[in-house]
Amino acid sequence: xxxxxxxxxxxxxxxxxxxxxxxxxxxxxxxxxxxxxxxxxxxxxxxxxxxxxxxxxxxxxxxxxxxxxxxxxxxxxxxxxxxxxxxxxxxxxxxxxxxxxxxxxxxxxxxxxxxxxxxxxxxxxxxxxxxxxxxxxxxxxxxxxxxxxxxxxxxxxxxxxxxxxxxxxxxxxxxxxxxxxxxxxxxxxxxxxxxxxxxxxxxxxxxxxxxxxxxxxxxxxxxxxxxxxxxxxxxxxxxxxxxxxxxxxxxxxxxxxxxxxxxxxxxxxxxxxxxxxxxxxxxxxxxxxxxxxxxxxxxxxxxxxxxxxxxxxxxxxxxxxxxxxxxxxxxxxxxxxxxxxxxxxxxxxxxxxxxxxxxxxxxxxxxxxxxxxxxxxxxxxxxxxxxxxxxxxxxxxxxxxxxxxxxxxxxxxxxxxxx
Numbered sequence: 001x002x003x004x005x006x007x008x009x010x011x012x013x014x015x016x017x018x019x020x021x022x023x024x025x026x027x028x029x030x031x032x033x034x035x036x037x038x039x040x041x042x043x044x045x046x047x048x049x050x051x052x053x054x055x056x057x058x059x060x061x062x063x064x065x066x067x068x069x070x071x072x073x074x075x076x077x078x079x080x081x082x083x084x085x086x087x088x089x090x091x092x093x094x095x096x097x098x099x100x101x102x103x104x105x106x107x108x109x110x111x112x113x114x115x116x117x118x119x120x121x122x123x124x125x126x127x128x129x130x131x132x133x134x135x136x137x138x139x140x141x142x143x144x145x146x147x148x149x150x151x152x153x154x155x156x157x158x159x160x161x162x163x164x165x166x167x168x169x170x171x172x173x174x175x176x177x178x179x180x181x182x183x184x185x186x187x188x189x190x191x192x193x194x195x196x197x198x199x200x201x202x203x204x205x206x207x208x209x210x211x212x213x214x215x216x217x218x219x220x221x222x223x224x225x226x227x228x229x230x231x232x233x234x235x236x237x238x239x240x241x242x243x244x245x246x247x248x249x250x251x252x253x254x255x256x257x258x259x260x261x262x263x264x265x266x267x268x269x270x271x272x273x274x275x276x277x278x279x280x281x282x283x284x285x286x287x288x289x290x291x292x293x294x295x296x297x298x299x300x301x302x303x304x305x306x307x308x309x310x311x312x313x314x315x316x317x318x319x320x321x322x323x324x325x326x327x328x329x330x331x332x333x334x335x336x337x338x339x340x341x342x343x344x345x346x347x348x349x350x351x352x353x354x355x356x357x358x359x360x361x362x363x364x365x366x367x368x369x370x371x372x373x374x375x376x377x378x379x380x381x382x383x384x385x386x387x388x389x390x391x392x393x394x395x396x397x398x399x400x401x402x403x404x405x406x407x408x409x410x411x412x413x414x415x416x417x418x419x
Contacts, residue, residue, distance in 0.1 A: 013048070013057045016064045037069045038079065038089040045083050108146050109157055113166040116158070121167075124151040180269050181281040185289050186219060186256045192365060192374050194219045194254035197241075198293035199232060199262055200301050205309035211318060213301050216244045217293050219256075220368070222336045223248060223361040224296060225327050228318040232262040238271060245275065247327070249384060250365075250374045254278045258290050300330065304404060314411050325403040331361045332388040333396040338364060362388050 010016050044050070044065055050058060066076055083089055115130060116122075122130070128151055134140045135147040149157075157163055188194035195216050202210035214227045214237070225247050229236040245252050255277050257263035264281055272279045282289035304326070310318070335358050339351040362384060365371055372381050391399070 013053075013060055017060050020060065020063055020067065034091075037071070038091070041065055041069065041071075041076070041079055042083055042089045045080065050080070051084060104145060104149065104153075104157060106162055107142075109160065109162045110166060111142055111146060112154070112157055113163050116167065124154045127154060180264050180266065181257075181279040183283045184280050185283070185286065186254045186278075186280050188219045188254065190220060190368070191253070192218055192221050192223070192250045192368065192371070193248070193252050194256070195245075195248070195252060196256045196290050196293040197244075197263065198258065198290060198297060199260065200297050202305065203307060203309040208309075209312060210309045211312050211315045213305065213318075214240055214244065215293055215296055215301055216248075217296050218248065218250075218361070219254075219292060221361045221365045222292070222296075222338070223250075223365065224300065224330045226301060226322045226330075228315040228322060230312040230315045234265070234267045237262055238267055241268065242271065245277075249376060249379045251376055252277050254280060256280045256282070256290065258282045304400075310411060311415065314414070317407060317410060321403050321407045325400045328387065329396045329400045333360060333391070333393040335360055336364070360388075 010019060044061065048057075048061055050061060053061065062076065062080075065071070066073065069076070071079070079089055112127075112131075115127065115134075119127070119130060121127075128147075128149065131143050131149065132147045135143040158167075186194045186196070195218050197214065197216045200213040200215060202213065204210060209231070212229050212232050214229060215224070216226075217224045225244050227240045227244055229240050231237075245255075252275065255272050259281055269279060305318075337353045338357040338359065339353055340357055341349050341351060344350050359367075368374070375381065375384075
């Protein structure tokens with residue numbers, strides 16, 4: 001037989017125990033709406049006089065109500081506690097635990113909107129002075145509450161819906177789109193020539209800007225070229241970027257940067273268009289779009305050059321160090337980790353960094369099938385191979401450290417003489 005939620009035929013705890021054990025030939029049709037379920041719980045508690053039962057009997061009745069309602073143990077316990085207090089399971093109307101009493105009502109919001117309209121919406125502190133003068137100087141008691149408002153909460157009232165309904169000219173600041181570059185992650189498809197570029201600033205001191213480092217890294221091979229400029233205006237930056245693009249041994253197909261104005265401008269766009277290079281820029285909230293260049297900023301530039309201020313006029317000397325010593329070392333002698341993508345059981349791509357994939361950018365370039373076809377016409381693989389074996393890794397690293405030491409000695413001497 002089928003019994004609805006009134007199920008008055010189960011009259012004893014023993015019958016309910018048999019039902020729970022599956023020995024009673026009884027089935028129930030269970031409504032799913034909250035009000036009916038609450039009514040059922042209240043009916044059962046009242047019919048069996050739940051709070052006068054022994055502990056074991058209450059446990060049987062508790063299991064019975066859980067099975068029929070589908071409530072969790074915690075939720076059913078809360079309902080029983082509510083029934084014990086109020087003898088009712090009517091849903092309680094309550095405010096949020098974090099809500100506060102409203103101090104400023106619709107009349108105050110309307111008064112603030114009128115004041116802003118008359119005075120063309122002054123700043124928060126200036127508006128607070130007007131509110132206080134209205135109460136204290138001119139005796140208008142309508143401003144009694146508003147005169148004590150904090151500046152931060154004044155802006156909260158201005159952002160509220162009732163205020164905006166009265167000030168129809170209010171609108172959000174809309175971003176101005178810049179139609180330069182494509183917002184997407186570069187897709188090199190395993191081919192060299194797609195570089196990521198970023199700027200590293202060498203700090204300020206006494207209001208004076210430091211030198212800027214330009215860091216360009218190929219995505220697939222991690223071939224890295226670093227340069228330095230005094231300023232990041234187009235007069236300084238454009239020639240350096242052109243030299244960096246020319247310095248890569250393979251043809252450049254893609255140029256990816258963040259949204260900084262030193263790269264996202266019409267001068268860079270014209271330069272890349274002339275070279276037929278795709279210009280992409282990082283997407284909002286996609287931190288991995290330019291992550292490779294960011295990692296190289298810390299692992300290479302900051303490790304070698306530190307964080308202390310270096311004056312802008314040292315850019316030429318730093319550039320000589322980069323071109324002659326650092327860039328060859330980075331590409332022919334400094335090993336890099338290369339990721340291998342694997343698909344796990346859930347179908348997600350996981351990156352691993354096996355030890356047999358740690359190699360120099362030059363060695364990584366040679367692993368690309370028929371890599372010579374991607375080299376520039378003016379560069380031969382034999383010349384690159386000779387450059388890679390002209391010095392051992394330790395000898396190249398020693399030259400870099402010596403040149404770096406001489407560079408910083410020169411910078412310190414010039415800084416002391418200038419002081």
